[in-house]
Amino acid sequence: MKVGIVCAFDTYFDRVSLLKEYYEEKGASVEVYSSDFSHRKKVKIPMQSPVTLQIPTLPYQKNLSFARIRSHIHFSKDVLRKIHSQTFDRLHVLIPCNSLAKTMSIYKKKHPQTQLIFDIIDLWPETMPISRWKDHFPFTVWKNTRDRYLNIADLVYTECDLFQEVLNQEDNPKFHTLYWARQEMPLQAKLDLKDHEISFCYLGSMNNIIDIQFIASLCAACTEYKKVKLHLIGDGESKDELVQNVKSKGVEVIDHHKIFDQQEKQRIFDQCHFGLNVMKENVVVGLTMKSLDYMCGQLPIINTIPGDTKDFCEKENIGFHVPHDQIHQMAKVICNQTIQENYNQRENIKSLYLRYFTKQSFFNEINQIESMIK
Numbered sequence: 001m002k003v004g005i006v007c008a009f010d011t012y013f014d015r016v017s018l019l020k021e022y023y024e025e026k027g028a029s030v031e032v033y034s035s036d037f038s039h040r041k042k043v044k045i046p047m048q049s050p051v052t053l054q055i056p057t058l059p060y061q062k063n064l065s066f067a068r069i070r071s072h073i074h075f076s077k078d079v080l081r082k083i084h085s086q087t088f089d090r091l092h093v094l095i096p097c098n099s100l101a102k103t104m105s106i107y108k109k110k111h112p113q114t115q116l117i118f119d120i121i122d123l124w125p126e127t128m129p130i131s132r133w134k135d136h137f138p139f140t141v142w143k144n145t146r147d148r149y150l151n152i153a154d155l156v157y158t159e160c161d162l163f164q165e166v167l168n169q170e171d172n173p174k175f176h177t178l179y180w181a182r183q184e185m186p187l188q189a190k191l192d193l194k195d196h197e198i199s200f201c202y203l204g205s206m207n208n209i210i211d212i213q214f215i216a217s218l219c220a221a222c223t224e225y226k227k228v229k230l231h232l233i234g235d236g237e238s239k240d241e242l243v244q245n246v247k248s249k250g251v252e253v254i255d256h257h258k259i260f261d262q263q264e265k266q267r268i269f270d271q272c273h274f275g276l277n278v279m280k281e282n283v284v285v286g287l288t289m290k291s292l293d294y295m296c297g298q299l300p301i302i303n304t305i306p307g308d309t310k311d312f313c314e315k316e317n318i319g320f321h322v323p324h325d326q327i328h329q330m331a332k333v334i335c336n337q338t339i340q341e342n343y344n345q346r347e348n349i350k351s352l353y354l355r356y357f358t359k360q361s362f363f364n365e366i367n368q369i370e371s372m373i374k
Contacts, residue, residue, distance in 0.1 A: 001028040002087070006079055006104065007094040008057075008072065009039045010048075012121055017050045018181055019092060019119075022363050028089075033079050037071070040205070055079055069142060072097035080107055090115045096124050098146035105152040118153040119178070120163055126284040127209070155369075162286030162307025176369045181362035182292055186350050187266045189298050193273060193342065197227040198335055201272040201299065203265070204290040206236030211280045212245050214304060214324060220249035221331035228252070231268055233259050262296075269297035273342055274319060274334070277303045281324055295353035300345035302334070318349040 003023045007016045013034075020030045030052075037057040038045045047054045055078050060067035076099035083091075084107060091114050093104045101118060108116045125142055147167065150156055157178040158164050169175045193199075202215070215230075222228045228251045232239070235258055243253050259265050269275070275294035279285060286307030294301050301319035303309050313321040322330040355361060 001026065001089045003028045003030045003090045003092060004083060004086070004088040005030060005032045005050075005092045005094075006100060007032065007034045008075055008097045008100065009035065009094075010045060011040050012094050013048075013050060014182065015094065015119075015121065015180060018183075018359060018362055020050045021359075022366060023090075023092075025363075033082065035075055053082065055082065073099045076100045076103040079103065083107060084110065087111055088114050090117065092117045092119060094119045094121055095146060096122055098124060098142055101146045101149040101152075105149040108152055115155070116153045117155045117157065118150060119157040119159075120167075121159050123163055123166060123284055126166060157369075160286030160308040162284070165307070166284055176372075178362070178365055178369070179356050180287065180289060180292055181357050181359055182296055183359055184262050184296050185358065186296055186298055186353065187262060189266065189270050189346070191270050191343075191346075193271070193339055195339055197229060198222050198225075198274075199229040199231065199272040200274050200276050200302065201231040201233065201268060201294075202242075202276045202278075203233040203293050204288075205234055206232070206239040206242050208238060209279050209283050210238060210242070211278050211304065211324075212238060212242045214278050214327070215242065215276060216245040216249055217327050218302070218322065218331060219246050219251045221328045222335050223250050225332065225335035229254060231256060231272055233257075233265065233268060265293065266297050269294070269299040272299060273337070274302045275299045277301045277305060277309060277319075279305050292353070292357050295349050295357060298346045298350045300342060300349055312352060316348055316352050318345055318352055 005016055005019055016032060020032060023030050032050050032052045034051045034054060035057040036044055036054040037059055042059070042061050044059070055075055057075050058071040060071050062068065076097060079100070080103040091104060091107065093100050095101055095118055104116060108114060153174065156175045158175060159178065159180055161177050164170045164175050164177070219228050219230060230246050230251050231254045233256045247253055256268060277288055277291045277294065285305050287309055288305065291301060291309055301313070303313050303319060303321045304324065310321045313319050320330060320334060
């Protein structure tokens with residue numbers, strides 16, 4: 001069995017590595033095609049695992065730009081040129097970029113015996129904070145470049161249930177949810193929680209889709225009941241704005257900068273009551289990578305995103321879903337939580353992680369989906 005995996009972005013390599021390992025365990029030979037340009041860092045990058053072939057890619061500096069869309073289109077066409085004469089038993093394509101849906105559908109029409117899988121990791125432009133423009137040119141063209149070709153695939157994975165709702169595909173038997181997964185297993189926690197204060201953690205990129213006003217308002221509301229601390233792990237173009245806004249509310253900010261070591265992150269999580277999983281209201285995301293970090297670290301979450309994570313908060317008691325119009329009411333609930341109640345949520349979020357988001361659960365889910373479609 002010969003499998004090709006196509007992935008435009010280094011930010012998706014964790015998922016690609018798991019997919020490559022899964023297919024190789026099934027006895028397949030796997031080739032991974034990716035870009036030589038980092039979407040996150042906006043620089044050229046050397047080839048790294050799990051990639052087997054890099055595609056030279058046009059650089060761009062702004063996420064909302066024609067240069068970015070042009071780069072994605074060129075990448076998608078160049079991948080097609082690289083593989084058009086090859087025959088795969090399975091072609092597993094991570095989307096975005098949206099233009100891959102079109103070019104890989106062209107490959108499928110030429111090679112109808114190849115099983116084509118689209119793996120939707122993000123919805124562009126839906127996940128962008130541009131609600132005024134999403135239904136206008138050129139964003140409608142960008143969106144339709146993906147949507148009009150989805151049914152060409154033999155199977156479509158979505159990284160959360162919410163994406164199927166947004167795409168109006170909840171009843172399509174081709175569509176199946178395949179959650180993100182992590183190689184890491186939970187470490188032994190050594191909790192150091194203070195009852196007289198409330199400590200939050202924000203992990204990840206501090207960019208234009210996080211809701212800084214919400215974070216500042218929640219912290220300010222909590223200061224009415226307890227001393228508030230905010231631990232930051234990460235960087236981003238909006239970091240200074242976040243720090244200034246929160247500090248102006250009388251909150252102590254502890255900046256840990258970028259940390260990738262799991263044990264070091266765990267040490268910080270053990271000092272915090274909650275992790276912040278907060279995005280602007282018009283961003284369409286059902287599950288974030290940072291929430292998996294929190295889950296693996298056994299840290300309950302304060303959540304604002306809809307769909308899967310909201311359901312997990314309400315049904316699994318892994319933290320609190322906080323609507324934007326209920327910040328003050330929820331601040332009182334959060335600050336009145338006992339240490340024992342927080343411990344209980346930590347056990348719940350660890351259990352949820354082990355059930356849905358480990359490598360083994362990822363492999364099991366693919367096996368189950370494939371048994372259903374054979």
